């Protein structure tokens with residue numbers, strides 16, 4: 001197994017996935033450009049997950065096992081991939097990435113989407129509610145969010161049919177029905193719950209419940225959204241599809257990426273406080289038909305993932321294995337750091353120029369959007385998240 005020292009999918013990363021070849025599918029772990037079949041590895045006695053991989057097509061059973069199992073398996077894999085004497089045992093269980101299908105890595109239980117980047121919330125406030133105070137009075141007291149549609153979360157590479165629905169153009173007095181004319185993206189990170197809870201999860205218990213993170217593209221039809229969203233929030237404008245990356249990067253791979261959380265003023269209520277307050281230095285890149293159009297910085301997140309989980313369960317709601325909660329659109333202070341095209345082009349007023357010379361405000365049929373991300377790993381290594389990609393197709 002050849003692996004360059006600076007491979008962003010080296011032993012410091014070890015993202016998990018679900019994959020298939022021919023009629024079969026398994027769960028696996030990525031190492032370099034290959035995937036180790038985890039059920040096979042457990043059969044051969046190379047790892048011990050207590051049978052959580054056996055016959056499984058998604059990661060859910062393993063995710064439910066919790067931190068002691070996650071840690072043990074990670075240690076066993078690290079040993080396995082670094083010991084040259086065990087190469088002979090590992091090789092037969094490896095698949096080349098190029099020869100497999102990457103499936104949805106886990107069965108999504110509930111899907112929640114937050115709104116936790118101050119720059120994004122301020123920008124959208126200005127664009128959706130011109131003349132009003134962009135940040136509503138609750139925004140700095142709780143992580144605002146909504147429940148999305150778990151059943152339409154799809155894996156990277158899945159085509160995105162342009163949604164149809166009701167929209168009312170500014171110059172029209174009544175709504176019309178038709179294809180969205182303002183199809184957009186939202187570049188986000190999603191956190192994956194492994195261990196369920198009977199009710200409230202404290203900020204300090206975040207790592208006992210959350211296994212890792214995926215990249216998310218929360219496709220958004222701005223015209224449908226603008227007409228339907230008040231007073232109950234996003235609905236058909238966002239529920240048609242949400243794409244996630246095939247790799248679940250363990251929180252354990254992100255230790256070196258931890259950074260102090262943003263200062264929160266006013267002070268938050270006690271249930272949103274923990275012993276520590278940290279975020280992650282993760283840098284995203286957004287490509288529109290292969291042109292790099294933005295680099296959203298995750299570091300600027302106002303509400304941390306631990307606070308988001310505490311808030312989403314504070315009322316006694318259970319957390320369940322497979323719950324996915326997304327960070328909210330990641331946007332920094334300048335246009336080149338925004339994670340949506342409505343911000344990047346300021347509602348179409350400042351179109352972006354792509355490498356082929358064409359310009360864009362919103363997505364056209366045939367356009368492909370790819371979001372990738374990296375984070376610092378231990379000893380100068382880089383942790384890659386891979387990518388989440390999707391192509392907009394005309395709805396037939």
Ligand SMILES: O=C(O)/C=C/C(=O)CC(=O)CC(=O)O
Pocket residue numbers: 113114115116117120121124125128186188218220229234327328329
């Ligand atoms: O402010 C609004 O009315 C709309 C906000 C969004 O569309 C953003 C959203 O879905 C949450 C996020 O990704 O930050």
Ligand SMILES: [Ca+2]
Pocket residue numbers: 113114186188218328329
């Ligand atoms: Ca969103």
Ligand SMILES: [Mg+2]
Pocket residue numbers: 217218219220237238239240241242
């Ligand atoms: Mg969406």
